[in-house]
Amino acid sequence: MNIEEKLITPIYGKYDAIVVGAGPAGCGAAIALGRSGLKTLLIEKFNCLGGAWTTGFMNPFFDFANKTGFVKESVTELKKEKQFGGFWDMSFNYEFMKHILEKKMLEANVEILYNTTFSKTLVKDKTIYGIVFENIEGRFAVLSKYVFDCTGDGNVASSAGCPFEIGNNGDYKDCQAMTLMFLVGNIPEKYKDGLMIYDKLNEAYRRANKQIPFKVPYLIPVPNSHFGVIQFTHMYEYNPLNTSDLTKATIEGRQQLIDAFTYLKKYDEEFKDLELITSSSVLGVRESRRIIGEYTLNIDDILNGSTFFDAVAYVTFNVDIHAKTNNGQKCFSVKPYEIPLRSLIPNGYKGLIVAGRCISGSQEAMASYRVTGNCAQMGENAGYYVAEALKQNKDIHDISLDIKLFEN
Numbered sequence: 001m002n003i004e005e006k007l008i009t010p011i012y013g014k015y016d017a018i019v020v021g022a023g024p025a026g027c028g029a030a031i032a033l034g035r036s037g038l039k040t041l042l043i044e045k046f047n048c049l050g051g052a053w054t055t056g057f058m059n060p061f062f063d064f065a066n067k068t069g070f071v072k073e074s075v076t077e078l079k080k081e082k083q084f085g086g087f088w089d090m091s092f093n094y095e096f097m098k099h100i101l102e103k104k105m106l107e108a109n110v111e112i113l114y115n116t117t118f119s120k121t122l123v124k125d126k127t128i129y130g131i132v133f134e135n136i137e138g139r140f141a142v143l144s145k146y147v148f149d150c151t152g153d154g155n156v157a158s159s160a161g162c163p164f165e166i167g168n169n170g171d172y173k174d175c176q177a178m179t180l181m182f183l184v185g186n187i188p189e190k191y192k193d194g195l196m197i198y199d200k201l202n203e204a205y206r207r208a209n210k211q212i213p214f215k216v217p218y219l220i221p222v223p224n225s226h227f228g229v230i231q232f233t234h235m236y237e238y239n240p241l242n243t244s245d246l247t248k249a250t251i252e253g254r255q256q257l258i259d260a261f262t263y264l265k266k267y268d269e270e271f272k273d274l275e276l277i278t279s280s281s282v283l284g285v286r287e288s289r290r291i292i293g294e295y296t297l298n299i300d301d302i303l304n305g306s307t308f309f310d311a312v313a314y315v316t317f318n319v320d321i322h323a324k325t326n327n328g329q330k331c332f333s334v335k336p337y338e339i340p341l342r343s344l345i346p347n348g349y350k351g352l353i354v355a356g357r358c359i360s361g362s363q364e365a366m367a368s369y370r371v372t373g374n375c376a377q378m379g380e381n382a383g384y385y386v387a388e389a390l391k392q393n394k395d396i397h398d399i400s401l402d403i404k405l406f407e408n
């Protein structure tokens with residue numbers, strides 16, 4: 001049985017640009033748009049900025065080195081607060097990251113709405129003219145000249161009907177494993193700069209007579225503290241676009257982390273005082289939709305170091321696929337390469353930019369550019385392109401910007 005819904009949706013406001021999702025890509029985009037003087041709205045379903053950086057308990061900050069702009073600024077401010085360093089000299093404090101991002105966002109005059117969930121894209125003839133969102137006040141439409149899809153999952157693009165790829169050849173079971181990150185406290189002083197914790201966990205699992213679910217786990221302390229995150233749980237073959245699967249993966253992740261914590265505490269003398277603080281309130285999904293854009297980054301681009309006239313990011317990070325085979329990771333190096341703005345533009349659509357891990361690329365390319373330094377940089381520079389297009393009243397393809405992506 002279908003129920004016909006008749007809704008009159010009030011209009012919340014009109015903006016030059018709306019950014020959906022406040023992860024690294026969304027923060028980069030909103031800051032650039034705001035600093036360019038555009039009336040910008042940023043909506044986020046949780047109650048902080050940062051996405052995987054903060055709600056996801058993700059650490060360390062990969063591919064930040066030598067980058068310009070917002071990435072460099074954020075790291076500089078974290079360092080000034082003595083909240084950056086530690087593990088691989090690139091880890092940070094989650095709460096300071098939230099605070100620094102909020103300061104920057106407000107300085108850029110961006111209007112932020114937390115606890116606000118995107119629900120539908122307003123689109124006509126493949127031209128996006130706004131979105132619908134829901135929050136405690138109800139359901140609203142917001143109109144704008146440009147919408148940035150920074151949801152990680154390409155939700156806005158998908159709602160607009162943009163085609164996308166998933167996994168390898170469309171099979172979600174080929175997507176990378178999911179991880180539920182968890183915080184622990186009372187980390188022994190000798191490990192306060194981090195540890196590849198496989199040998200210890202493996203021995204603890206052996207003594208518990210259990211099979212270890214993942215072979216490349218890390219303990220990543222927050223700098224200058226005795227607490228940190230354990231990147232360990234691995235859930236395979238769940239569909240990242242299915243809520244029931246995401247729920248089952250989360251429950252499986254919680255079982256895995258309880259086991260890991262219990263065995264480590266019980267069987268490893270060095271970790272006998274370890275405390276379990278909490279798990280992330282969002283499941284870590286490494287991979288879901290990859291939109292079909294005007295240009296799809298491919299394996300040749302990342303192996304040969306492709307450069308582009310419309311580059312928005314400079315990537316040095318290796319390919320890192322959390323594969324189900326052998327419970328490990330498939331990694332190989334890339335030649336530093338650029339990401340073109342065209343990979344952020346869904347093919348045939350107007351008024352829509354997709355930034356972050358869901359841009360147009362092959363599965364292997366995505367496994368390299370998906371890390372946070374790159375997502376933040378591409379969001380920021382796409383923001384500058386859009387700002388210029390709106391100021392000059394031109395199509396984005398007719399804009400040419402000379403952007404400095406890295407420093408030697």
Ligand SMILES: Cc1cc2nc3c(=O)[nH]c(=O)nc-3n(C[C@H](O)[C@H](O)[C@H](O)COP(=O)(O)OP(=O)(O)OC[C@H]3O[C@@H](n4cnc5c(N)ncnc54)[C@H](O)[C@@H]3O)c2cc1C
Binds near residue numbers: 020023116180
């Ligand atoms: C377990 C795990 C470990 C990782 N480890 C590292 C690492 O060590 N270093 C590293 O640099 N990268 C790491 N990554 C990769 C990196 O975190 C992501 O690829 C990156 O954060 C993607 O950035 P993004 O801005 O595209 O999306 P996200 O960071 O996922 O941000 C998306 C934002 O959109 C919001 N959102 C989503 N849907 C809606 C909606 N409907 N309405 C409103 N808001 C919405 C979300 O709440 C979130 O804030 C890891 C990823 C995972 C999952």
